[in-house]
Amino acid sequence: MKFSISEENYIKGIYHLQQHNEIVNTNLLAAELNSKAASVTDMLKKLNEKKIVQYQPYRGFKLNEKGSRIALGIVRRHRLWEYFLSEKLEMEWDKVHAIAEELEHVSSDELIGRLDNYLGNPKFDPHGDPIPDSKGNLPLMNKVRLSDAPLKKTATVCSVSDQTTAMLEMLKHYKIGINTKLKVIRQFDFDGSVEIKTGQNNTCTISKEVAKNIFVHYE
Amino acid sequence: MKFSISEENYIKGIYHLQQHNEIVNTNLLAAELNSKAASVTDMLKKLNEKKIVQYQPYRGFKLNEKGSRIALGIVRRHRLWEYFLSEKLEMEWDKVHAIAEELEHVSSDELIGRLDNYLGNPKFDPHGDPIPDSKGNLPLMNKVRLSDAPLKKTATVCSVSDQTTAMLEMLKHYKIGINTKLKVIRQFDFDGSVEIKTGQNNTCTISKEVAKNIFVHYE
DNA sequence: AAATATTTTTAGGTTTGTCTAAATTTTATT
């Protein structure tokens, strides 16, 4: 089944909101998509008829099995293109998202399969987000917020949840990027900020606010 | 100025028809785009208001300066993506076009500039069609139909005007592709078919019908 | 040059996706 660009955007929007909320509601999705509640209701009736969501009027909605599969396909295309733009075309981190947002709607299975292969079947996109495989399986990873990370264990930065330009600027300043190795030296009780060590003689302190947005994993 | 996918398709359609007809008319464009005459009239009024075409009701139309510039931008995107799909993703010749038709509407100048660069600034797409540069300049090439080619001079295949699957099949059979070197041995008066030599001991005869669609150039 | 055929445009309708404003339902407050 083929979906319009609008339908795909709604499906993707629901998918993303479901990462944080079991059930999604109308206003939330309207905000996510920069549209209005009435438009969301209209589209949800349509997605409901197409049997992609579980929708109870006034009660919210969520993707069903079929809907999730479709969402993962869109996410896969988006993240593979992000990887391409970043790794092959060397585009800046913060410009990659908007363009992938357009490319993701080109939905040839052969294209995506070959792209995946060409890129070397990457498991994570440049933001550290996992790329679903062609069957919709997400690679697993036990990641932890830097604000909750154990002390004195060498960790690897694997993703950053806030992907605004402001955050990018911040990270550039601290010389932190995906795959940067670092170690938490201590945590200050006063405001929860953490002192970290990246490389041999590079120690710095970052606020809890920032640390909450940086995810790391251990090997 | 930003154009919708539909508008871009109409602009591109007019551009292609103008390669063979100075003035394009409603029915011709409707056929090219698989739409109806009434739809073409609607869109042409719109393109006329946007000052992209010269349009005289009942008299046909053509792209003006501005319209041509826009068309060349679309053609550039299309052919760069075709090159990418063919050279990097190793897709079959006949599948490349349909996908490039979708990718071409993603219109970030930075994306296309970087893609061009990444591909090594190619001058011709996999079908041998010229790729406009970022300023809209087309590379020049003095090409000749194989049916009109001089005898016994080594030529290089540079483009094929009929890009159907049927033609691709034909060319595979004859082992002819873009950049194949060949020499016309003789031409038969009876039906205009030509005997050609590709490689050392590979001689074959192809019909005028096919030869008319193969373009070669000499160095 | 009149009649016929072809082409193009206009008129009016459909679908998709959006919106505002009013009505309805659910949730929270007193």
Next chain:
DNA sequence: AATAAAATTTAGACAAACCTAAAAATATTT
């Protein structure tokens, strides 16, 4: 439990892009 507030849906409109069928303009025949 009644009322106020918030969220959601419905009703009705609008724009883009398409269509069919009828009308108008142009081209071709006789």
